[in-house]
Amino acid sequence: MVMRRKIVAGNWKMNGSKDLSEKLVGYVRTEAGSLDNGVEVVIIPPAIYIRDVVGQAGGAVSVGVQNVGQWQSGAYTGEISSEMAKDSGCDYVLVGHSERRQIFGETDELVAEKVALVVASGLTAIVCVGETLEERESGSAESVVESQVRQGLSAVSGAWKNVVVAYEPVWAIGTGKTATAEDAQAMHASIRTVLKEMGAPAEEISLLYGGSVKADNAAALFAEPDIDGGLIGGASLVAEEFISICRYFPARS
Incomplete structure (x- = not known):
């Protein structure tokens, strides 16, 4: 059986x-030092606090950045590059979070450009995909997510070890709603099938669930065979709850 990375990542968004x-x-x-279930703990703060978080993490916790530009340098005021993120001590980059798509108009094509630069920098891209409530109710959730996966990862060029996919149903982010464990597992299994069809080593790629994950629903979600961790929003700002979520990940043989 292939052992996939088990990851619980806390996205602070514009907080901190x-x-x-x-x-x-x-x-x-x-x-995190007392966890015995093999979970990699990741904190993803606003870029301005990366140095502070890296200093406090002490190597026991990985650090990510919430967004990078589609360039590595140049006259792009306000942007940061994946190389800058790496230079600041980051291991991960969130790409295509639903809030970037919904609020800032990021497209699958732009996501693909960013993913290519992130993996070329040797960082791991956490590529976010997910459907709106309207898309789910219309029965097109799987086709929407499939399209996001195929287009967003179209430029990976074999660097699959630097890719993590996070399924975050848009209707469950910050709303208190969450997909049932069964629904989340079904979408994760679908994503893994798409990855396999793309020629990726699908059984080796970690898939995370994001969408109002809390201590009271984490155990059921993490027990599913294709859910390899969580992308945590608001609960990651409460230290005790965040670590509780990390502890709920079962040991797997």
């Missing part, structure tokens, strides 16, 4: 402070 970086990351670093 130096004080939070010190207190929360310090606590998470200490508690």
Whole structure:
């Protein structure tokens, strides 16, 4: 049986402070050392706090950035590149989060450009896909997600070890709603099938579920065979709950 990375990543979104970086990351670093289930703990703060989080993480917690530009350098005021993220101590980059798609108009084509640069930098891209409530209710959820996967990962060029896919149903982000464990598993299995059809080593690629994951639903989600971890939003800002979510991941043989 192929062993996939088990990952619980906390996306702080546009929240945080130096004080939070010190207190929360310090606590998470200490508690992560006692985890015995093989979970890799990742914290993804706003870019301005990356240095603070890296300093507090001490190597026990991985660090990511929430977004990068589709360029590596140049006259692009306000942007940061994947090479800059790497230079600052990041291991992961979120690409194509639903809020980037919905609010900032990012397309699958743009996601593909960013993914190519991220993997070329040696970082791991956490590529976000997911459907809206309207798309789910119309019965097109799987086809929408399939298209996002195929287009967003079209430029990976074999660097699959640097790819993680996060399924985040848009209707469940920040709403308190969540897909049932069975529904989430069905979509994860569908994504793995698409990856296999693309020629990727599908059984080796970690798939995360994101969408109002909390301590009270994490165990059921993480017990599913194709769910390899979680992309956590609001709950990642509460240290005790975030670590509780990490602990709920079962040991797998």
